[in-house]
Amino acid sequence: MMESASLPSTPPLIACENLVAGYTRDIDILRDVSVRAWSGSISCVVGPNGTGKSTLLKALFGFLKPSAGRVLLRDVDITGNPPFRMLGLGLAYLPQRPSLFPHLSVESNLKLGLWHARPKKTVLTEKLEHVYERFPVVREKRAQPAGQLSGGQQRQVEIARSLMADPSVYLIDEPTAGVDPQTSETIYDIVRDLARELGKAVLLVDQDIRAALAITDYVYVVKNGTVFSEGARADFGADTDALVARWLYASGE
């Protein structure tokens, strides 16, 4: 799809260019992927199961070392930094699978969101208060073992934990997988506010195309390890069904 008036005119905060990555030396899962995300907006990567969406986020965050291509943050090459460095650079990664320590209290989990920064106690207390103000449910449950919370509540704790470090970029993998529809709505509202209210650049990977597109500004359709269609959300038109059909057709399902 061509450049459009609805695209941000500013440079992207985070981008990857022609990324190639995989889990073994001989098989590339990502064969040539270029995506971008802008401060204050949401870019969404959709595509069939097993196409490499989670792999893309892992490669961006440094869990996988790309064999070619670049990851750029504010136009600075950060390719291949390990995850703890990516955290320090202002990236947050919310994996598809639950990532809390289930036996630790909610508050202990939140504190771990800042472990890499070795904060002073006063700073830690201040940050905790900040996220508790934003997430009343998290405050309410702060003394409970995280594993006792519902799936949706645990998602909120994960987002609250990431906010402790005040990142500028969010890499989010299927935030509502296995969550009931009503809770999903809450989670998507939170993701939307990360961009709209807090100005984060969000790169969202999702299978729930309809729900994700409702909050997305820019769409990438990934297939067979590469981007085969992209455009501003507005350019795909109001007819989400057409996009879904096109995606299904193109994926050969």
Ligand SMILES: Nc1ncnc2c1ncn2[C@@H]1O[C@H](COP(=O)(O)OP(=O)(O)O)[C@@H](O)[C@H]1O
């Ligand atoms: N840890 C891993 N080791 C080896 N292969 C993997 C691993 N994780 C995923 N894969 C493979 O990489 C491909 C893409 O997976 P993934 O990125 O999880 O897809 P998606 O998130 O789009 O469903 C799949 O073929 C999958 O089997």
Ligand SMILES: [Mg+2]
């Ligand atoms: Mg996945």
